[in-house]
Amino acid sequence: MGKFTEALKKAAEKRIERLEKQEEVKPYVIRAASDSKIDPHVVSYFDPSSPVAEQYRILRTNLQALDKSNPPRMLAITSAIHGEGKTITAINLAVTFAHDLNKKSILLVDADLRKGTLTKDLGLKAEKGFSDILSNGAKPDESLLSIGIDNLHILPSGSRPHNPAELLGSQRARQLLAEFKAQYDYVIFDCPPVVPVTDAGVLGPLCDGVLMVLQAGRTQRGVVVHAQDRLQAVRARVLGYVMTNIEYHIPEYIYRYL
Ligand SMILES: Nc1ncnc2c1ncn2[C@@H]1O[C@H](COP(=O)(O)OP(=O)(O)O)[C@@H](O)[C@H]1O
Ligand SMILES: [Mg+2]
Numbered sequence: 001m002g003k004f005t006e007a008l009k010k011a012a013e014k015r016i017e018r019l020e021k022q023e024e025v026k027p028y029v030i031r032a033a034s035d036s037k038i039d040p041h042v043v044s045y046f047d048p049s050s051p052v053a054e055q056y057r058i059l060r061t062n063l064q065a066l067d068k069s070n071p072p073r074m075l076a077i078t079s080a081i082h083g084e085g086k087t088i089t090a091i092n093l094a095v096t097f098a099h100d101l102n103k104k105s106i107l108l109v110d111a112d113l114r115k116g117t118l119t120k121d122l123g124l125k126a127e128k129g130f131s132d133i134l135s136n137g138a139k140p141d142e143s144l145l146s147i148g149i150d151n152l153h154i155l156p157s158g159s160r161p162h163n164p165a166e167l168l169g170s171q172r173a174r175q176l177l178a179e180f181k182a183q184y185d186y187v188i189f190d191c192p193p194v195v196p197v198t199d200a201g202v203l204g205p206l207c208d209g210v211l212m213v214l215q216a217g218r219t220q221r222g223v224v225v226h227a228q229d230r231l232q233a234v235r236a237r238v239l240g241y242v243m244t245n246i247e248y249h250i251p252e253y254i255y256r257y258l
Pocket of ligand 1: 039041079081082083084085086087088089117243244245246
């Protein structure tokens with residue numbers, strides 16, 4: 001057995017010993033400021049030096065490395081079904097992009113016009129948003145919100161429309177997306193899931209790429225394949241997968257180089 005494997009094994013055994021003795025094992029996630037209304041899962045905001053926040057930095061690096069001279073800048077975040085962690089992933093990724101020292105400007109859009117929770121998860125109150133801009137010509141400037149990070153703008157989903165897929169597929173949506181892309185370095189769309197509704201299939205191909213969120217231990221393989229087929233059928237470019245709800249079995253010291 002190599003030295004590294006041995007060290008891993010020893011550390012894992014120690015961790016199990018501590019667990020068995022019920023000693024405190026430090027959780028990786030969640031250090032919410034007590035007065036903040038932002039969801040504590042937004043680790044990149046609350047605890048940027050944590051191992052979990054580092055995973056979002058790895059995701060940022062990987063996305064930027066896909067094409068160094070022309071990285072995907074307009075990203076749709078979706079999943080096969082609801083509740084897999086799309087919104088939390090979209091927020092963490094947006095905050096991570098905003099922390100880039102090269103001061104990128106980021107727009108995070110709640111494109112879940114049916115059941116969007118982005119503003120709620122950020123503890124924000126919204127009046128107008130994306131759907132209002134698409135349907136009745138409201139101005140983006142009237143709708144943008146902030147969580148106190150000056151290079152990160154938030155666009156809420158807006159009033160619940162009766163025709164979300166049509167709005168997202170409209171000529172106005174294409175124009176608006178082009179405006180966003182010209183104005184911001186990165187635009188991140190928190191989309192509805194792929195299997196129950198068509199919206200991500202409409203928005204996905206208009207973006208540079210799609211990230212699929214999978215919740216570990218929950219989503220059936222067949223459902224994921226079905227979602228992937230749907231995205232391929234509409235010629236959306238699936239850039240990769242983000243797995244949520246992972247438990248770390250690798251000893252903490254390996255992550256704690258920070
Ligand atoms: N990486 C994660 N690990 C553990 N729980 C998570 C993670 N991301 C999200 N959650 C929790 O899972 C639930 C669904 O997350 P959400 O982002 O709203 O999903 P979706 O947007 O896909 O419906 C929320 O209660 C959220 O706090
Ligand atoms: Mg969501």
